[in-house]
Amino acid sequence: xxxETPMMKQYKDIKSQYGDTFLFYRLGDFYELFFDxxxxxxxxxxxxxxxxxxxxxxxxxxxxxxxxxxxQYISTLIEKGYKIAICEQVEDPKTAKGVVRREVVQVVTPxxxxxxxxxxxxxxxxxxxxxxxxxxxxxxxxxxxxxxxxEGAVLDKDTRQWQREITRTGIKELIVPSSFDAGHxxxxxxxxxxxxxxxxxxxxxxxLPEHAGSKVESAFALLTxxxxxxxxxxLSHLQTMQLYRPKDSxxxxxxxxxxxxxxxTLMDHNKRGSLLWLMDQSVTAMGGRLVRKWVEQPLLNxxxxxxxxxxxxxxxxxxxxxxxxxxxxxxxxxxxxxxxxTAYGNVNAREMVQLRRSLQELPExxxxxxxxxxxxxxxxxxxAGDFSGLRDMLEKSLADDxxxxxxxxxxxxxxxxxxxxxxxxxxxxxxxWISRLEKQERDATGIKSLKVGFNKVFGYYIEVTRPNIPYxxxxxxxxxxxxxxAERYITPELKEKExxxxxxxxxxxxxxxxxxxxxxxxxxxxxxxxxxTARIISEIDVLQGFAVQSERMQxxxxxxxxxxxxxxxxxxxxxxxxxxxxGEYVANDMELNDQRxxxxxxxxxxxxxxxxxxxxxxxxxxxQAGCFVPAEKAELPVFDQIFxxxxxxxxxxxxxxxxxxxxxxxxxxxxxxxxxxxxxxxxIGRGTSTYDGMALAQSxxxxxxxxxxxxxxxxxxxxxxxxxxxxxxxxxxxxxxxxEEEGNIVFLHKVEQGRADRSYGIYVAKLAELPDxxxxxxxxxxxxxxxxxxxxxxxxxxxxxxxPVLNSSYESDAGEGxxxxxxxxxxxxxxxxKQKEERKTHPVIEDLKKADVLHMSPIxxxxxxxxxxxxxxx
Ligand code: ADP
Numbered sequence: 001x002x003x004e005t006p007m008m009k010q011y012k013d014i015k016s017q018y019g020d021t022f023l024f025y026r027l028g029d030f031y032e033l034f035f036d037x038x039x040x041x042x043x044x045x046x047x048x049x050x051x052x053x054x055x056x057x058x059x060x061x062x063x064x065x066x067x068x069x070x071x072q073y074i075s076t077l078i079e080k081g082y083k084i085a086i087c088e089q090v091e092d093p094k095t096a097k098g099v100v101r102r103e104v105v106q107v108v109t110p111x112x113x114x115x116x117x118x119x120x121x122x123x124x125x126x127x128x129x130x131x132x133x134x135x136x137x138x139x140x141x142x143x144x145x146x147x148x149x150x151e152g153a154v155l156d157k158d159t160r161q162w163q164r165e166i167t168r169t170g171i172k173e174l175i176v177p178s179s180f181d182a183g184h185x186x187x188x189x190x191x192x193x194x195x196x197x198x199x200x201x202x203x204x205x206x207x208l209p210e211h212a213g214s215k216v217e218s219a220f221a222l223l224t225x226x227x228x229x230x231x232x233x234x235l236s237h238l239q240t241m242q243l244y245r246p247k248d249s250x251x252x253x254x255x256x257x258x259x260x261x262x263x264x265t266l267m268d269h270n271k272r273g274s275l276l277w278l279m280d281q282s283v284t285a286m287g288g289r290l291v292r293k294w295v296e297q298p299l300l301n302x303x304x305x306x307x308x309x310x311x312x313x314x315x316x317x318x319x320x321x322x323x324x325x326x327x328x329x330x331x332x333x334x335x336x337x338x339x340x341x342t343a344y345g346n347v348n349a350r351e352m353v354q355l356r357r358s359l360q361e362l363p364e365x366x367x368x369x370x371x372x373x374x375x376x377x378x379x380x381x382x383x384a385g386d387f388s389g390l391r392d393m394l395e396k397s398l399a400d401d402x403x404x405x406x407x408x409x410x411x412x413x414x415x416x417x418x419x420x421x422x423x424x425x426x427x428x429x430x431x432x433w434i435s436r437l438e439k440q441e442r443d444a445t446g447i448k449s450l451k452v453g454f455n456k457v458f459g460y461y462i463e464v465t466r467p468n469i470p471y472x473x474x475x476x477x478x479x480x481x482x483x484x485x486a487e488r489y490i491t492p493e494l495k496e497k498e499x500x501x502x503x504x505x506x507x508x509x510x511x512x513x514x515x516x517x518x519x520x521x522x523x524x525x526x527x528x529x530x531x532x533t534a535r536i537i538s539e540i541d542v543l544q545g546f547a548v549q550s551e552r553m554q555x556x557x558x559x560x561x562x563x564x565x566x567x568x569x570x571x572x573x574x575x576x577x578x579x580x581x582x583g584e585y586v587a588n589d590m591e592l593n594d595q596r597x598x599x600x601x602x603x604x605x606x607x608x609x610x611x612x613x614x615x616x617x618x619x620x621x622x623x624q625a626g627c628f629v630p631a632e633k634a635e636l637p638v639f640d641q642i643f644x645x646x647x648x649x650x651x652x653x654x655x656x657x658x659x660x661x662x663x664x665x666x667x668x669x670x671x672x673x674x675x676x677x678x679x680x681x682x683x684i685g686r687g688t689s690t691y692d693g694m695a696l697a698q699s700x701x702x703x704x705x706x707x708x709x710x711x712x713x714x715x716x717x718x719x720x721x722x723x724x725x726x727x728x729x730x731x732x733x734x735x736x737x738x739x740e741e742e743g744n745i746v747f748l749h750k751v752e753q754g755r756a757d758r759s760y761g762i763y764v765a766k767l768a769e770l771p772d773x774x775x776x777x778x779x780x781x782x783x784x785x786x787x788x789x790x791x792x793x794x795x796x797x798x799x800x801x802x803x804p805v806l807n808s809s810y811e812s813d814a815g816e817g818x819x820x821x822x823x824x825x826x827x828x829x830x831x832x833x834k835q836k837e838e839r840k841t842h843p844v845i846e847d848l849k850k851a852d853v854l855h856m857s858p859i860x861x862x863x864x865x866x867x868x869x870x871x872x873x874x
Contacts, residue, residue: 006099008034008060014087014104020193021085021107022077028093030064031086038063044080045073074108075116081191083109107230110191111173112145114344119146121334122280122288124170129223130162131198131215132180139219140165141241145227147289147336148237148343148531150207152216153244159185160253160668161246166190167254169263169292175226195226207240216243237343237527249297250624251641251672255665259644259680260617261575262295275618278574279627281548283329286336286534287541294542298624300638302560307376308543308626309557314374315547321368322544328365329541332358335534342523349402349411349516355523356394359387362533369540380536385529390522397519409509411516420515423508430501434460437494447471453488460498461488546627553578555628558619559635564676566592566616566711570632573615574622577630586749587632590616592711596732598701601715602722602756603736608749609715610646612736613680616713617642620678637711640676643669645684662686666700675709682715694718705730722755773865781845844868 004012011034015023022041024031033041034052038061042049045065052060065073074084085104093100110118111127119125128142136157143150155161163185166174173191176182182192200208200221208217220241227235258266265273271280280291299305315322333354341347342355366384369377397416414421438452441462451463458481464472465486477489490498523530549555553574561567570587577585586608592599601609619629620639629636645665662684669679684700685693697716704712705728725733735756737748744766766775851864 010099010102014085014102018085018104018107021083023085023087023104024065024070024074025087026067026089026102027064029067031067031070032062032064034060034062036061041077044082045076047073071116075113075118078108078110078113078116078118081110081189083107083191083193104232106232109173109193109230111171111175111193112227112230113172114146114341114346121285123292124149124289126168126171127173127175127223127226128166128171129175129195129219129226130166130180130182131177131219131222133215133218137215138162139215139217141216141219141223142171143223143227143238144170145231145235145344146340147534148239148340148527149336150220150239150241151244152212152220152241153246154213154215155246160672164251164253165246168296170289175222177222193226195222195229197225197229198222199225201225201228203235204238207238209241209243212241212243216241234343234345236524237340237531239528239531247300247640249300250621250639252296252298252621253643253668255668256617256642256644257296259646260614260621260642262621263292273575273579275575275621278549278553278578279546279622279625281545282538282541283326283545284332284537284541285334286538287329287545290538291542291545294625295621298621299626300624300640302638305560305624305626305638308546309628311374311376311543312546312550312626312628313557314372314377315544316551318372319551321372322547325365325368325540325544326548328361328368329537329544331361332365332537335530335537339527339530339534342520343527345520347520348404348406349398350404352394352398352516352519352523353400353402356391356398359391359394362387377540380540383532384536385526385533387526387529387533390526393522394519397515406516407509407513409505409512411512417511417515420508420511423504423511427501427504427508430497430504433497434494434501437462445471445473458488459490459502460494461490462494463488543626550628553630555622555630556633558623558629558631560623561635561637564594564637564711565635566590566620566637567635568616568619568631568633571615571619571634572630573611574618574630576611576615588612588615588749588751590751594709595730597709597730598705598712598714598728598732600701600721600724600731600733600755601713601735601751602717602719602733603715604738604745604747604756605717607736607738607747608751609736610682611749612751613682613713613715614646617644617678617680637676639678639711640674641672642678642680643673644680644682645669646680646682669710670700670703670708673704673708673710677708677710679704679708679710679712681712683717684714685716685718690718694720697721698724701731702728719755725755771861771865774861777865777868842872844871 011023011025014025015034015037022033022037024033026032032038038049041047042061042063045063047063047065049061049063052062077084085107087102087104089100090103090105091101108114109127111125113119113125124144125146126142126144128140130138130140132138138155139152140155140162141150141152153165155165166185167187167190171190173193174182174186175193175195177198178194178196186192198218198221200217201224204220204224208220212220224235224238252260252262257263261274263274263276264271267273271277276292276295279295280288282288282291299308315325333351335355335358338347338351338355338358341351362384366381370381397413399411399413402411412420414424434452438450441452442448442450445464447464447468449465449468452460453463454460461480462477463483463486469487472489476491478491479487480490481488568588568590571590572585572587590599590612601612603609615630619631619634620636620642622629623634623636624638643665645662666681666684669677669681673679681700685695685697697714697718698721701712701714701721701724704710709730722733724731732753733755734751734753737750737752737756739746739748765778848868853861856864
């Protein structure tokens, strides 16, 4: 094997310390990757894989990305969940002896990335740390490096709570101690990193609130040590940790958040169509981030909710002020992230100008709020920082339209610094002199075509075309560059001026850079008040947005009930309502209280059962987040948790069967719900055989009724369950009405008391335009089945039809003997086979059951139908 070059040795040394990253090794204008890094990066980034050129390193795979466009490659890798160690040359290659010294200056990870595509404007970018404690609890801390926010909590022994916290939006990376395997609670979208050191560094002690406790400290130490190890720069913008208790806000597990489409739709993961889409009418990026948090973590404290509602009310009552406020907010840039970048040292002059522009809006903005006479707004005004000094300084110092680069000048206003003004004056004078030179030289030599010019390589010159060269006086003109048709010269005076101009320009850009760093340091002094004001602005922004939406869709201010009553008049589903034309949405009432806890909702498919259930949950979330609600009138309890088992949101990716997912979600609800919770169960038991499903559905309802007492909305297509109303005191039937018109079904979407009278399956099939033959036959069969059921009921022949609806096992012996049969006389499922032997089912029906209709062509279906008809005729 050939001997290793010193550079490769350096590479391997560094790489050995950053094993789990792509090492971007700076070589001139490129970042190079070698060995396995190169092979994998070439594939992920779709760039060419080459081999190292020098003869003894021919075997080393290599690929590279240009330094100036590295950002986009880094973003791509970050989005795929990788980490990147940026290794720079830390001494000047010209003066270096031997191999240029190189060091990793930063490790960019999905959680700590500060720039580029991976950082979304309206979403936080959190890195979290979880530290399991000996007693089974865990401490949990998350921080957003772009904004400096830190939140910390101690979590219960329940690992489901851990999972709930970890899966909140915005968390991109989780840090755990090496002793803990997070695999079982971590979704694939979150990168997991291990940090060994768990001792808290002195610098960060000050960020822990006094009553934080030692538990929180462990996770905090894990997190900050990880930041120090990867970021290697100032973290002075990190804010004091906010302690929270998960139980201080409404608990929504990942299923509920997904099923209710809080921040994205189930179908295509779009924000459009989600609750957030409506509720986010914010103008600033900060507001956009906060509203997402509010939607996912509605409040539990009624006073806090009322504060928000009163602000919304005030904004609703002052249309013009609100519009002016919105106009002003448009000029308030992302103060949180600007503060973060300032502390981090990667802020540029354009961003400083954004900061200045924002600060200019603040005085008017707050005096506007002050005029609205609202307690909370007054508090805000008092808490907001005074930035007049900072603003003045930025107005005087910063140029109005600076370039992105901070090393090429153009950053500082004239009048800010005497020496800088002198340099600029000198350069200007020199340039004036040069602009006069052309005429002088033409006059002196008589050469009309003589030109004075400048280029980057040769500097200033006097250009004379070849035929005119003999007319130049001897001696004074020194030849500098020869072109095909001309010669370029310089004179001693021009040289002197050139040196002066270039010197002045060089000095002035250097000085400007220094002055800019000074300005940045002065801004750093304001980090805390800036962050505090940013928080206030985001609240203002979210709430003005709530007002805008509430006005647009005519929402009302919700009241809160002290005795767990939910009474909604004219409630609407906020998202569906907005997608329909005005007036198309059918509003519905709902009444729940401690005597009326469970609603059993029946009605044909597509009638609106699920919509009715969801709208109740959404109204509560909106109200508890501080927004008005889509209803004529709403009195609501404070729900501590909402659980859902809704629709066909099958977790296809997890590899679990639909029915298993259904049962897991149900278990979550049954084990954690309290009398203050809301449970939505949509078509429980659908995923298994009829009797199985119905038995489970009934026993689940009974369990909730007897043991939990949570408010529950339960939709079912098992009409048989409606008889439960007779035996369960707190359960009531409602149905979504549909009517039959000329043999077709018309959905009224109107919820009425009592049970639905029949199944509309065949009518829905008619709507779907199944062949007439099939529909007619189904009608006939239905009548036969109904006849059979009648006979069963009248003969009370329990052997023929098992009784799916049993009396509540949790109740003594009330209502004994009540039962109803299915339309379908033949049970299918685990125990179906035994009963089948006891009875005779027509073979056609058996065949029909086995037929795979979904995978048949129309012709095949027709043939099958024909065959059945023949059999029946026989
Ligand atoms: P189900 O759960 O009974 O099968 P859904 O709740 O899914 O029915 O509703 C089916 C469709 O009917 C919805 O997508 C919506 O377009 C419409 N819909 C439901 N409720 C209403 C309503 N109250 N007003 C107007 N349209 C409604």
